[in-house]
Amino acid sequence: MNPARPGAEKFDSPLLQLDKATLRFGGLAAVSDLDLSLGRNELVGLIGPNGAGKTSAFNLITGVYPPSGGSILFDGRPMANRKPHQIARAGIARTFQNIRLFASMTVFDNVRTAARLHCPRGVRNALWRGRSFRDGEKEISGQVMELLEIFQLGKFHAAAATSLSYGDQRRLEIIRALATKPKLLLLDEPAAGMNATEKAELMRLIQFIKDRFQVSILLVEHDMKVVMGICERIVVLDYGMKIAEGTPAEIRAHPKVIEAYLGD
Amino acid sequence: MNIRHAKTFLLGALALGFLVSVAASHFNSYWLFITYDIAINVILAVSLNLINGYTGQFSLGHAGFMAVGAYTAAVITNQFGDLNPFAAGAVFSGALLAGGALAAGAGLLVGIPTLRLRGDYLAIVTLGFGEIIRVIFQNMQGVGGARGLSVAHGWTDFFWAFGAAAAAVYVVAALVHSTYGRGFLAVRDDEVAASAMGINPVRYKVTAFVVGAFFAGVAGGLYAHSKQFITPGGFNFMQSVSIVVMVILGGMGNTVGVILAAVLLTLLPEFLRPIAEYRMILYSLLLVVLMLARPQGLFTFRKQGDAK
Numbered sequence: 001m002n003p004a005r006p007g008a009e010k011f012d013s014p015l016l017q018l019d020k021a022t023l024r025f026g027g028l029a030a031v032s033d034l035d036l037s038l039g040r041n042e043l044v045g046l047i048g049p050n051g052a053g054k055t056s057a058f059n060l061i062t063g064v065y066p067p068s069g070g071s072i073l074f075d076g077r078p079m080a081n082r083k084p085h086q087i088a089r090a091g092i093a094r095t096f097q098n099i100r101l102f103a104s105m106t107v108f109d110n111v112r113t114a115a116r117l118h119c120p121r122g123v124r125n126a127l128w129r130g131r132s133f134r135d136g137e138k139e140i141s142g143q144v145m146e147l148l149e150i151f152q153l154g155k156f157h158a159a160a161a162t163s164l165s166y167g168d169q170r171r172l173e174i175i176r177a178l179a180t181k182p183k184l185l186l187l188d189e190p191a192a193g194m195n196a197t198e199k200a201e202l203m204r205l206i207q208f209i210k211d212r213f214q215v216s217i218l219l220v221e222h223d224m225k226v227v228m229g230i231c232e233r234i235v236v237l238d239y240g241m242k243i244a245e246g247t248p249a250e251i252r253a254h255p256k257v258i259e260a261y262l263g264d
Numbered sequence: 265m266n267i268r269h270a271k272t273f274l275l276g277a278l279a280l281g282f283l284v285s286v287a288a289s290h291f292n293s294y295w296l297f298i299t300y301d302i303a304i305n306v307i308l309a310v311s312l313n314l315i316n317g318y319t320g321q322f323s324l325g326h327a328g329f330m331a332v333g334a335y336t337a338a339v340i341t342n343q344f345g346d347l348n349p350f351a352a353g354a355v356f357s358g359a360l361l362a363g364g365a366l367a368a369g370a371g372l373l374v375g376i377p378t379l380r381l382r383g384d385y386l387a388i389v390t391l392g393f394g395e396i397i398r399v400i401f402q403n404m405q406g407v408g409g410a411r412g413l414s415v416a417h418g419w420t421d422f423f424w425a426f427g428a429a430a431a432a433v434y435v436v437a438a439l440v441h442s443t444y445g446r447g448f449l450a451v452r453d454d455e456v457a458a459s460a461m462g463i464n465p466v467r468y469k470v471t472a473f474v475v476g477a478f479f480a481g482v483a484g485g486l487y488a489h490s491k492q493f494i495t496p497g498g499f500n501f502m503q504s505v506s507i508v509v510m511v512i513l514g515g516m517g518n519t520v521g522v523i524l525a526a527v528l529l530t531l532l533p534e535f536l537r538p539i540a541e542y543r544m545i546l547y548s549l550l551l552v553v554l555m556l557a558r559p560q561g562l563f564t565f566r567k568q569g570d571a572k
Contacts, residue, residue: 062460088462100457102450104517113446117462123471126442127435129271133442140443180462 013076015040015216016061016092016184020070023053023060023240030056032240033070038184043210043217045231047224047251049260053240054220055097058186061218062094063087075183089117093182095173097189097220101161107172108157111144114179147175150212151205167198171205178209184216185209191223199223203230228252236260277430278423285423296422300490302530303425304483307432309510309526310519311479314436316508317517318445319472320452321378322387326480326507328394331499332370333363333481334488335407338415341489345416356419360428360485367481368474370397375473379466394504402496412495420490428486432479437519439475448472449517513554515561524563 018036022029031053038044046054059065061072063084072079079087093114102110119140125133148154151171156164164172170190177185187206191199203226210217221227227234228248236244236251238260244251251257288296308326315323340359347355370393377389407413439445450458451465459465488494506529514525532550536543554562 064456083464084456084459085462085464088460094460096457096460100454102453102457104449104453105446109446109449112443113450113458113463114461116443116447119443121442121444123439123444126444127438129438137443176461 014038015042015075016218017073018057018061018070019073021057021060021067021072022069023056023065024068029240031060031237034060034237034240034242036235036242038216038218040183041210041214041216043206043219043230043232045227045234046218046220046237047222047227047234048237052237052260054237055188056240057237058094058188058218058220061087061186062092088180088182091181091183092186093177093180093184094186095170095177095188095190097192099169099173101169101173101176103162105161106157107148107153107159107161107164108144110161110172111147111176111179112140114176115140115144115147117180144179147179151175166193167201170194170202174205174209178213178215182215184218187217187219187221189220189222191221191226199226202226206230271434274430274434278427281423281426281430284426285421288422297490298530298534299422300420300425300486302527303429304487304490305507305510305526305530306429306523307479307483307486308507309514309522310429310432310436311476311483312507313511313514313517313519313522314439314448315472315476316511317515317522318436318440318448318452319469321469321472322383323374323390323473323476324387324501324504324508325374325390325392325394325397326476327499327501327503328390328397329367329370329477329480330484330487330503331397331401331496332367332477333360333484334494334499335363335401335413335484336366336481337363337485338413338488338494339407341419342413342416352417352419356417356424356489360424360482363485364478364481367484368478371473371475371477371480372470374477375470378469378473391501391504394499395501398496398499401499408495410496412493415488415492415494417489418492420486425486425490428479428482432482433519433523435475435479440519452517509551513551513562515564518561518564521561521563525561528562 014037016038018034020033020035021031022033023031034057046057048054060067063079063082066081074090074092077090079090102113119136121133121136145154145157148157153168153172153175161169161172174190191202194202206217206219207230209215219227219231231248234246234248234251235242236257243256243260244254246254308330312323312326315321337359340362341355344355374390374393378386381389401407402410440448447458447463447468450461450463451468455465510525510529511522513529514522533543533547536546539546
C-alpha cells in the first residue's frame with residue numbers, strides 16, 4: 001500500500017464540503033442547514049450533546065439517507081442522492097458507532113471484502129479461475145495481510161472477527177475501512193466503551209493513520225479529552241444545527257458550547 | 265470444500281457420471297431412479313443455499329423456478345420424435361439450458377422485490393410468486409393444465425443428473441470462495457456495513473436469485489425427463505419447503521452439509537417405506553429432533569465465524 005497519494009495536494013479546494021445540508025424526518029430536522037468543510041489531510045472533530053445530529057450528519061455524508069436539502073460536494077463532485085456503495089467507491093469510508101463487522105467471517109475476510117473495491121473482478125472471473133483471477137486474489141491477500149500487520153492484527157487473520165477483544169474489533173473496523181483506500185475516513189465514536197489506556201492508545205492510532213495513509217478524518221466523539229487532544233478543528237452541533245466552530249481552545253471557551261453541554 | 269481442485273472435481277464427476285450411465289443397465293433400476301432424485305435434490309438444495317444460506321435472502325419460491333424449467337424443457341423435447349443418442353444429447357442439453365435460462369429470467373423478476381424487502385416479508389413474496397407460477401401452469405391448457413403433461417423422453421440418466429449436480433456445486437462453490445463471493449456473505453451479515461465498503465447489495469442479491477433460479481430450472485428439466493410426467497401440483501409450496509429443509513438441515517451457507525442433507529432427506533423416505541403410512545410421521549419427527557439437537561445444521565461442525 002502506497003501511503004502517499006500523488007497529486008492530492010494539487011487541489012486547494014476542500015475535500016468535503018457540505019452546503020446547507022439538511023436531513024428531515026417528517027417534521028423533525030435531524031440536521032439543518034449544516035455548513036461543513038474539510039481540507040485534505042485534516043483531522044476535524046464533530047461533537048455535540050446526545051441527539052445533536054452527529055451520526056445523522058454521518059449518515060447524510062455516506063448516503064444512508066438522501067439529504068432533504070442542501071448540497072454535499074466530495075472531491076468537487078456532488079454526492080447527494082448517490083447510493084452508499086457509490087459514495088464508498090468515490091473515497092469515503094466509515095466505521096460505526098455500534099461495531100458492525102461481518103460476523104460470520106474471519107478477520108482476514110472482513111478486510112478482504114472491503115479490499116475488493118479496487119480490484120473489481122466479477123462472476124466470470126471467479127468461475128473461470130484463470131491466471132488473472134489467481135494473481136488478483138494473491139494481490140488482494142498481500143494488501144490485506146500488510147494492513148493487518150501494520151495494526152498488529154496479522155496473527156489473528158484466521159480467527160473469527162467476533163472472537164477479537166472489543167478494542168481489537170474497533171481497530172479491525174478501522175482497518176476494514178482503510179482497505180477501501182479512502183480519501184476521507186469517518187470515525188463514529190471510536191472511543192465508546194474504552195478505558196483510559198485504550199483511549200490514549202486510540203488517540204495515537206488516529207494520529208498514526210492520518211500521517212501514514214494521508215487521509216482526512218472526520219471524528220464524531222463523546223469523549224472531550226480525545227477530541228480536544230487530537231483535532232485541529234472542532235465543529236459543535238446542537239439540535240441539528242452548527243452552534244460553534246474553531247480550534248480546541250476556542251471551543252472550550254465558547255459560551256454557546258458551555259451552555260449546550262451544561263444546560264442553563 | 266477445497267476449491268483449489270475444483271475443476272478437477274468437476275471433470276472427475278462428469279467422467280464418473282458417464283461411466284456409470286454406460287453401465288446403467290447392470291444396476292437395479294429402482295435405485296438408479298433414486299440416485300437421479302438425489303442428484304436433482306442436490307442441485308435444488310445447493311442452488312437455494314446460494315440465495316438463502318450465503319446471501320441470507322429467505323426464499324420460499326424455489327419450486328416455482330423448478331416448474332418453469334420443467335415445463336420449458338418438456339415442451340421443447342416433446343417436439344422431437346425418437347432421436348439417435350447424439351441428437352438426443354444435443355436437444356436435451358439445449359432444453360435444459362433453455363429451462364434454466366427461463367427460470368433465471370423469473371429469478372430476475374423475483375430479485376427485484378428483494379431490493380426493498382427482507383426477512384419474513386421477502387419469504388411471503390417469494391411464496392406468493394411460486395404459487396402464481398403453479399396456478400399459471402394449472403390454467404395453461406396447452407401444457408395439460410391441472411391434468412399434467414406427459415414427457416415423451418426419459419433422457420435423464422446418471423450422466424446428465426450428476427453432471428448437472430457437479431456443475432451446480434462447482435458454480436456455487438467457486439462463486440462464494442473468492443474475494444468477489446465474500447460479498448454475498450457480507451450482504452447477509454450486515455447490509456449497511458457492506459454498502460459502506462463499496463459493495464452493491466442489489467447486484468449481489470439479484471445475482472444470487474438469477475444463479476439460484478437457473479439451476480432450479482435445470483433441476484426441473486431433469487426432473488421432468490426422469491418422471492416423464494409432470495403436474496403443477498408437483499411444484500407446490502410443500503416442494504419449496506422441502507428444499508428449504510435441506511438447506512437448514514445441512515447448515516445455511518455450508519455447501520458440503522447441504523449436499524449431505526439433500527442425500528439424506530432423499531433416501532430417508534425410501535428407507536422408511538416398509539412402515540407405509542407412518543413414514544411421514546416418523547420423517548417429520550426426525551426433522552424436529554434433528555433441529556432440536558443440531559440447530560446450527562446437521563453437518564456444521566466448525567464454529568460460526570471459522571467458516572472458510
